[in-house]
Amino acid sequence: MERSGSLQRVATEDAQRSWRKMQADSHSAFIQKSQRIQLAAEYGKRTQPVVRDFLRSSHVRLSAALRALGGTPCQRTATELRDAVNMWGAEVDPVFWYEKKKNGGGGRPICRFSPVLMSRHKMLEFAVRPQLQPDPGLFGIPQAGRSRDDAVRAIRKLVLSGHSLLAEVDVKNCYQSINPDALYELPLPKQT
Known part of the structure; x- marks a missing residue:
């Protein structure tokens, strides 16, 4: 009977190991695909196809979801967020904000994005940034x-x-x- 308990722990460890691998694979795909955008821009090639590939990738969307959630989110939360991110969707989440007092007086507006909007921003940052050449x-x-x-x-x-x-x-x-x-x-x- 203890064997079934041991097997259960191994099964859980396998699931956790599989989830960690999925996260690592997603982060790796995110970096590789964003580097392809940068290379296309540097060589004067059309970036639209590689940007489209980047934005459509489920690995990239999962990596962006993980970045938006921060910490160590559970697989279900992260994959639900990944599936909710639609870069071509017309829906826009509201942006909430509040004023934070500054030490020197006055205030600064602080924005709070929804996890979906934060994921979209993470993806757009890495799709646009490699194409911009700073002065x-x-x-x-x-x-x-x-x-x-x-x-x-x-x-x-x-x-x-x-x-x-x-x-x-x-x-x-x-x-x-x-x-x-x-x-x-x-x-x-x-x-x-």
């Missing part, structure tokens, strides 16, 4: 490959070469200047 003068952007330390080195080089004036440019209060409720006033397709 060579920008620093601190991962796609540009130039960190803030690189910015400091570039400024130092300019100062040593005789440049004496420096202008710092930053977008201030960008998020605070947008009223999220006003976005619903725009002539955008309404949720059905």
Whole structure:
């Protein structure tokens, strides 16, 4: 009788092992397919077919679902979310937001996406980002490959070469200047 208990534990371990493998395979497919988009863009080829392949892949959708859920979600929750993600669907989940107080005064709107919308955003980020070429003068952007330390080195080089004036440019209060409720006033397709 103890053997059946042992077999049950092994069966559970096999199911967990299978779920971990499915997660790893999905994350691997996500990375490989997003790299194909980047290669197509770099070589000047049409990206539409590889983007379509990326967005339709059930492995990519599962990886995006896992990224949106965070932590260690159960297989059922993750696969249900994967199946709910339709990149070509007309339905749009509402975005909820609240204001978070800033230490220096004022507030910052914080958005909360539904898991479906978060999954869609994760996929779109990796479908669009490889196709964008950042301006060579920008620093601190991962796609540009130039960190803030690189910015400091570039400024130092300019100062040593005789440049004496420096202008710092930053977008201030960008998020605070947008009223999220006003976005619903725009002539955008309404949720059905």
